[in-house]
Amino acid sequence: MAAPAEANTSAPLPEDLFLDIDRGSAIPLYFQIATRLEQAILDGRLPPGTRLENEIALGERLNLSRPTVRRAMQELVSKGLLVRRRGIGTQVVHGPVTRKVELTSLYEDLDRSGQRPATTLLSHEVGPADEEVAGRLAVAVGSPVLHLRRLRLSDGVPLAVMENYLPEEFTGLSADGLTTRGLYQLLRGRGTHIRVARQRIGARPAAAEEARLLEIKRHGAVLTMDRTAYDDVGKVVEFGHHCYRPDLYAFEITLVDN
Incomplete structure (x- = not known):
């Protein structure tokens, strides 16, 4: 296009x-x-x-x-x-994406803010879960899992490298669908609703491939986010590990004194 x-x-x-x-x-x-x-x-x-x-x-x-x-x-x-x-x-560019820490996908956040999200699918593979992934998804080691790796762009500018693992019941997710819609949109279309997620935000130097994909300096800093998401009955739906350009992306958190 x-x-x-x-x-x-x-x-x-x-x-x-x-x-x-x-x-x-x-x-x-x-x-x-x-x-x-x-x-x-x-x-x-x-x-x-x-x-x-x-x-x-x-x-x-x-x-x-x-x-x-x-x-x-x-x-x-x-x-x-x-x-x-x-x-x-x-x-x-539109300006930095400031994303509230809530149960939405980056694709939907960009779309709602009037920016043009686009996705390059880097990997779409089904393989056996190793010990770490099995623990994150609460499945047996060796169980089939879907491994996704995507580059998310905003108005043509690289913004994030996103890696996700999903359990066996989601291995049929369409590769074509992942280039035109957000992951959570596709899951909702299958009747799966994300209800709760556990999330960790951090920062680290970019790996060489990440720096190339995000068009930043080698070993430049990236923001990171790990998320484990659960459905209505408490079953793990996906585990994601994402990294973002810090000059174009920020997390926003509201704190309340109870």
Whole structure:
């Protein structure tokens, strides 16, 4: 399927965006540039998917040094408004995904927020459960389990590498369905409802393949989430181990004083 035209747009920034840059101001030039770019992204003048001209070209147009332009861009990369992608350049994104810790899937969260979720299926295999997976799923060692590994993208930008294990009754889940819908959506379609989950959130350096898939630096940090989910009668439905780009993803937890 062809990507939307905006995802392939590579355009010089609007000339009027920087007309009021004050070179004599005490406010650093990089900050003035970053502020104007941020406003253009937030008000829609630079829509998600737009690819920006490179730092050298922008610096020459504005008569600014490359380090000044690079620092301005990095400010917005740090905020999750821009992303640098190898072979593509600097691209506007929707902003970081802030996900409440609740019983929803990432696919559904992205879809509800107006972003375009997409999935690359990396692995869809049935095999015997080893000791760790058997313990997580509360099945016998050697029992058939479905092993899934997927790359989740948001508006074409890699966001998460997701690994899931499901017990034998789910080994018939369609590989095609997993590229167009979320895992929990597919489970609900089979009459299985996730009722309770135990979850652990952490962080670690990315493995080499994870860094490549997520388009981050080798050994760069990733957020991690392990989840064991149970259905209405307390049976384990799935065990998942996911890792996320920390510049584009955050967990949100509400704390209540009882």
